[in-house]
Amino acid sequence: MDRDTATPQVDTLPGPEARRTVEFHHESAAPSTYVYEFVWDYTEPADGAFCTDVDGNVLLDMTGQVGAMPLGYNNPKLLDPLAEFDLVDPLKIAGQDFYIPAAATGGDLPGPADLMDRLTDITGYGMDTVFLSNSGAEAVENGLKISYDHTKGKYAVTFQGAFHGRTLGTLSLNRSKGVYRRDFPEIASVHDVPFCADRTCTPQSCDCGFFVDGGSALRRMLDPKQGYVDPDEVAALVMEPIQGEGGYRFPSDAFASEVADCCREFDLTLVADEVQAGMGRTGEWWGSDHYPFEPDVITSAKGLRVGATIAREEVFPDERSRLSSTWGAGDLLSSAMGVVTIDAIEQYDLMEHATRQGRAFKEHFRDAGLPGLTDVRGKGLMLAVEFESTELRDAIQAAAFERGLMVLACGERTIRLLPPLDVTTHEVEIAVDRFTEAVEAA
Ligand SMILES: Cc1ncc(COP(=O)(O)O)c(C=O)c1O
Incomplete structure (x- = not known):
């Protein structure tokens, strides 16, 4: 063909x-x-x-x-690049727990360590550290966990229309179809605000509910005097830079700037869920790269073939076993596919x-x-x-x-x-x- x-x-x-x-x-x-x-x-x-x-x-x-x-x-x-490697049997081995020589250090097949190295190379925002997992939901779940651990905060903030996965942690952040959350227990203290997807919106013309009375719902929620959420207790503001499942909703410029300003002013930990918008799909490595907000944590999966939670080293816990999974890092083949996918996006x-x-x-x-x-x-x-x-x-x-x-x-x-x-x-x-x-x- x-x-x-x-x-x-x-x-x-x-x-x-x-x-x-x-x-x-x-x-x-x-x-x-x-x-x-x-x-x-x-x-x-x-x-x-x-x-x-x-x-x-x-x-x-x-x-x-x-x-x-x-x-x-x-x-x-x-x-073609995958065919050059002598693939081993079994291909599915518990990646991160085995010491496979990385291609970068003379090994044959590019494995999990090479994939993490590529990910930190293509990601800005000072991010130099990665935790690999199996799926998008796990990537977000671990993004949440490290944010709670890093900030000791108790609140998470999400956006109306959001979809972040189907584990009990991630479904608690979902605000798209009812089927994802109905009758399931959820993690406590998650608040939501509207996601402003009217591309022509200004703070004055907005009618989605994000901008009200000249200010934003997010700022009002976090306001030290009148707000109902203490910004120092916010573990994570979790956002798809472009909402996927919720309807391919692209943020308005005014909304994106206000999110960036709130993150800076209230020192929020921004978790950008890039599971659908990342990996070059939007013409940049990450959907966030189009906007003024700067994520502290990026979560990826899908096109990457494994799940990945990416952040600066200090955001991750030091304590051994605090994050782990037998099949974390997926398998050799998935990691190699992730590497050749990144390489092909760059090469071509x-x-x-x-x-x-x-x-x-x-x-x-x-x-x-x-x-x-x-x-x-x-x-x-x-x-x-x-x-x-x-x-x-x-x-x-x-x-x-x-x-x-x-x-x-x-x-x-x-x-x-x-x-x-x-x-x-x-x-x-x-x-x-x-x-x-x-x-x-x-
Ligand atoms: C933005 C976003 N986050 C998380 C997920 C969950 O990924 P997975 O299905 O790999 O668990 C998805 C899946 O569609 C998604 O679009």
Whole structure:
């Protein structure tokens, strides 16, 4: 398959083999697990955004496994460097607890230590220390833990619309769909404020509730005289720099500046959850790099292939075993994939490419005259199109799938697209064409 000429080819979707596989999965899987009725046949051709499913349908995937597949399928930019290593058996070993020679010190395969070294190289904010884990939720959970430990504070502050994971700690910070928190116990003393995502907002015009009476809800909460939260007792202000699950919501400039000012004035520990917006997706290594606020802790996962909590050394506890996990650092293969992903993003200038292609996507969508469209937004290849109603949005997603284009819903009325970071012009054009057909059909 050649990603510069391929087109989606659909017979029945989902076809009989996909249905059989999904049915088999559900025989033993927890019923609440989510299965897209798409089953990739990894023995059949796939390249970049294109792949073949078990029924022989050729699909154009703009979901990138919700960002966990940053360069698409079978990308030689990752597979070629990985093929050079003598991979060992077993590949899954408890990374951080074993002493594997790092590639930087003469080892063969780049392992967890190399990955941590790369992460501190690409991250500013004086961050020089990393704790690796398995997932995004664990990365945020550990970000919370080190903040509580470092500050001895008892409060956490989160934003309306937020999503940070499904562990009991992280779900306590969620303010998106009710299903994530309903009936579960939560960590105490979490307060929330609105996330101002109206890009044209000023403190005077704001109607989302963040700016009120010339000040902000955050400042009012922390005000030493009238506030109800003592800033010295705040362990962490946890924020997705760009909200993902909540609807690809991009902060207004006024909001981002006010968060930065409050962090500085009240000496808050800012935990930036970069699980969805990080790793080059927005055209910068971290979503935060676009804004004036300066995180004290960054959490990453998805495209990195392992979870990572990154901060300055003094933010981490010294005491042995205070943070640990058997499978912390994932496994050798995941760490190596994280390293070659970072290297490929640098070697092929993929952040600049993402910025350019993201702009092209947005122009195409704005020019297409899509009925029912209310907004097109994005940074780099973190892209969103919003429609008049949830029903229309859902119908468009289904119509796109029938046409061999995979896209994902988020928020109430939004469709998100996460193309491979090296998405080609051909892939952009085909995606926009199929999407336009889907909107017209819906
Ligand atoms: C911003 C954000 N934080 C945390 C998570 C949780 O990551 P994981 O599913 O790897 O636990 C997600 C997952 O979608 C996310 O988008």
